[in-house]
Amino acid sequence: MKYPLIATAIIAASMAMPAMADRVASELIKPIEPAVITEPAKAELGKKLFFDPRLSRSGFISCNSCHNLSMGGSDNLPTSIGHNWQEGPINSPTVLNSSLSVAQFWDGRAANLQEQAGGPIANPMEMASSHVLAIDVLRSIPQYRQEFAAIYGTEDITIDHVTDAIAVFEETLVTPNSRFDLWLKGDDSALNTQELAGYNKFKEIGCTACHNGPAAGGTSFQRMGVVEPYVTDNPAEGRVSVTGDDRDRFNFKVPTLRNVELTYPYFHDGAYWELEKAVDVMARLQLGRQLSDEEIGNITAFLKTLTGEQPSFAMPILPPSTNATPRPVPFEKN
Amino acid sequence: MKYPLIATAIIAASMAMPAMADRVASELIKPIEPAVITEPAKAELGKKLFFDPRLSRSGFISCNSCHNLSMGGSDNLPTSIGHNWQEGPINSPTVLNSSLSVAQFWDGRAANLQEQAGGPIANPMEMASSHVLAIDVLRSIPQYRQEFAAIYGTEDITIDHVTDAIAVFEETLVTPNSRFDLWLKGDDSALNTQELAGYNKFKEIGCTACHNGPAAGGTSFQRMGVVEPYVTDNPAEGRVSVTGDDRDRFNFKVPTLRNVELTYPYFHDGAYWELEKAVDVMARLQLGRQLSDEEIGNITAFLKTLTGEQPSFAMPILPPSTNATPRPVPFEKN
Numbered sequence: 001m002k003y004p005l006i007a008t009a010i011i012a013a014s015m016a017m018p019a020m021a022d023r024v025a026s027e028l029i030k031p032i033e034p035a036v037i038t039e040p041a042k043a044e045l046g047k048k049l050f051f052d053p054r055l056s057r058s059g060f061i062s063c064n065s066c067h068n069l070s071m072g073g074s075d076n077l078p079t080s081i082g083h084n085w086q087e088g089p090i091n092s093p094t095v096l097n098s099s100l101s102v103a104q105f106w107d108g109r110a111a112n113l114q115e116q117a118g119g120p121i122a123n124p125m126e127m128a129s130s131h132v133l134a135i136d137v138l139r140s141i142p143q144y145r146q147e148f149a150a151i152y153g154t155e156d157i158t159i160d161h162v163t164d165a166i167a168v169f170e171e172t173l174v175t176p177n178s179r180f181d182l183w184l185k186g187d188d189s190a191l192n193t194q195e196l197a198g199y200n201k202f203k204e205i206g207c208t209a210c211h212n213g214p215a216a217g218g219t220s221f222q223r224m225g226v227v228e229p230y231v232t233d234n235p236a237e238g239r240v241s242v243t244g245d246d247r248d249r250f251n252f253k254v255p256t257l258r259n260v261e262l263t264y265p266y267f268h269d270g271a272y273w274e275l276e277k278a279v280d281v282m283a284r285l286q287l288g289r290q291l292s293d294e295e296i297g298n299i300t301a302f303l304k305t306l307t308g309e310q311p312s313f314a315m316p317i318l319p320p321s322t323n324a325t326p327r328p329v330p331f332e333k334n
Numbered sequence: 335m336k337y338p339l340i341a342t343a344i345i346a347a348s349m350a351m352p353a354m355a356d357r358v359a360s361e362l363i364k365p366i367e368p369a370v371i372t373e374p375a376k377a378e379l380g381k382k383l384f385f386d387p388r389l390s391r392s393g394f395i396s397c398n399s400c401h402n403l404s405m406g407g408s409d410n411l412p413t414s415i416g417h418n419w420q421e422g423p424i425n426s427p428t429v430l431n432s433s434l435s436v437a438q439f440w441d442g443r444a445a446n447l448q449e450q451a452g453g454p455i456a457n458p459m460e461m462a463s464s465h466v467l468a469i470d471v472l473r474s475i476p477q478y479r480q481e482f483a484a485i486y487g488t489e490d491i492t493i494d495h496v497t498d499a500i501a502v503f504e505e506t507l508v509t510p511n512s513r514f515d516l517w518l519k520g521d522d523s524a525l526n527t528q529e530l531a532g533y534n535k536f537k538e539i540g541c542t543a544c545h546n547g548p549a550a551g552g553t554s555f556q557r558m559g560v561v562e563p564y565v566t567d568n569p570a571e572g573r574v575s576v577t578g579d580d581r582d583r584f585n586f587k588v589p590t591l592r593n594v595e596l597t598y599p600y601f602h603d604g605a606y607w608e609l610e611k612a613v614d615v616m617a618r619l620q621l622g623r624q625l626s627d628e629e630i631g632n633i634t635a636f637l638k639t640l641t642g643e644q645p646s647f648a649m650p651i652l653p654p655s656t657n658a659t660p661r662p663v664p665f666e667k668n
Contacts, residue, residue, distance in 0.1 A: 051404050052404075053402075053405075054410075058411075058415065059409070059410060059411055060399075060409065060411065060415050065394075068387075069649055070385050070386075070649055070650055070651055070652045071387075071652050071654075072654070075393070075394065076388075076393060076655065076662070077392075077393055077394065077662060077664050078664075081392065081394050081664055084419050085418050085419035085665075087664075087665050261654055262654050264654070264655065273657070273661060274657045276657075310651045312648050312649070312651075313648065313649060314646050314647065314648060314649075315403055315404055315646070315647060315648075315649050316404055317404060317644045317646075318404045318405050320405075320406070320595055320596050320598070321410065321598065323607070323608045323610075327607060328410070328411060330411050330412075330415055330421075331419075331421050
């Protein structure tokens with residue numbers, strides 16, 4: 001009597017959601033799963049650091065300034081505003097789902113989020129501090145010392161602790177339960193006819209060759225301008241600056257399409273504000289396809305189904321500086 | 335049998351907290367009460383607007399940039415960083431408990447929070463937008479249109495709607511239940527001996543003449559430098575710029591001492607970073623008193639008991655721009 005009952009249960013389950021296993025297995029874009037937070041205290045500390053402008057020389061710029069979690073984890077500017085209003089060299093990628101990328105930065109020069117986090121702090125074009133100064137600031141603040149000690153077992157804060165905590169916070173910034181993911185998991189009503197037509201066209205013309213995986217991108221470096229060259233006045237050369245291999249010239253990390261509705265303007269130079277135009281450019285330059293307005297509209301409608309649940313959390317309250325805290329230098333005096 | 339029972343209950347209640355009515359009635363600093371939110375949808379819309387950098391020309395500066403709710407509602411800079419990294423003329427006052435002030439800005443040129451909110455948006459030194467442009471941005475975003483329509487009964491958004499919503503959000507930004515307030519309400523254990531000594535000295539030398547009411551300030555305009563002149567290279571002249579009355583020269587709104595631990599640096603020019611030094615300067619210049627280091631330490635300890643519960647809320651998620659949204663101008667091109 002035992003085996004038949006189990007078999008019946010399995011059959012019933014598979015009849016209840018027949019498409020689930022199929023789509024998750026067969027489609028090249030995979031669902032995003034909610035973050036499993038195994039180190040909540042560390043993530044909470046990382047959140048404070050992510051929002052703390054005292055990691056910048058001016059005391060004005062935090063990670064959240066250019067990776068604004070109210071705005072899709074981006075700044076919605078072509079290139080970012082750095083220390084002293086310097087114009088950044090490249091579009092700020094979204095921090096959302098960045099843990100799912102093969103590497104960090106457009107040229108992949110950081111292997112992971114921890115390595116990435118140290119960059120902007122010390123970049124004179126961005127936060128314009130130094131790791132030494134940032135650590136001096138944090139060490140001067142008793143509440144930070146206590147939090148680091150509770151997590152890392154020492155009040156002797158290092159930059160590795162700082163970037164580790166920020167990275168652990170950033171790993172929580174995933175956006176599950178987009179309508180597309182609901183559809184992937186078997187909910188046929190999650191996409192309408194236009195969106196489904198857009199997705200089918202997206203696959204048919206080959207977009208999933210690069211935009212695949214849970215992030216619908218971030219899994220490889222690809223040439224920007226395969227069939228036709230990409231015209232830009234942005235001097236970035238992409239992956240070659242890391243590898244030194246001339247074959248990597250103009251190769252950039254494929255950006256995630258998750259939340260692409262929120263992360264305008266598009267491409268490494270932030271030159272395109274309209275998602276429809278970005279779709280048109282990609283189809284022509286990468287795939288040699290001239291799409292009709294209807295096809296572009298359909299693909300754009302599909303892309304908007306990739307907007308997931310945005311991270312929701314309480315604004316962190318930062319511990320105050322003390323008389324011993326190195327003071328910010330917002331303006332350079334003569 | 336009825337009256338005696340009620341009388342017993344009243345006596346029991348008054349014995350349980352004998353100091354409560356006394357201190358609340360007799361002390362010049364009054365407790366801060368929690369915000370009563372009567373228009374939650376409007377406050378939520380105001381929160382979005384408070385955090386939305388698209389109200390600035392650059393798309394980078396929001397109300398929260400200079401009134402950072404992670405940092406005591408201030409930017410912890412002597413003067414603020416405005417559009418194109420312009421140096422602001424005066425220290426940004428905290429937005430916390432600002433609804434309790436007699437007027438807004440150091441010179442009181444805005445009668446209330448709504449009037450204040452329109453200022454920085456259009457100030458070329460600050461957010462450098464215009465009311466027309468800011469409204470065009472908001473009208474181009476369907477989710478904002480819907481929210482305004484649900485609250486104000488029209489999609490025809492005006493600057494008055496915008497500043498009203500921001501003001502209603504700001505009215506929620508009070509900080510009740512500081513240790514000092516617990517003491518005011520009868521909890522003798524809320525202050526230690528040093529803090530109580532500091533408070534008694536604070537009263538004895540006359541600080542409460544100006545720093546009174548629930549915000550411990552914000553109730554009047556007073557001359558900066560009564561007994562001795564205040565030496566500064568900041569050109570602000572205070573209240574005279576509003577009234578034209580020469581007797582108001584160097585009169586400034588008395589700042590709140592609520593959360594003063596978090597709102598360094600101090601005074602309208604932000605020239606003093608250490609609370610102890612600010613106490614020393616105030617005692618000498620305003621009251622002609624040279625305090626000992628111990629007295630300064632005690633008053634400083636008391637002042638830190640004015641740190642209340644910081645507003646806690648979820649980071650707002652802002653609705654995305656559309657193809658019709660006027661684009662930000664972060665950098666002026668030739």
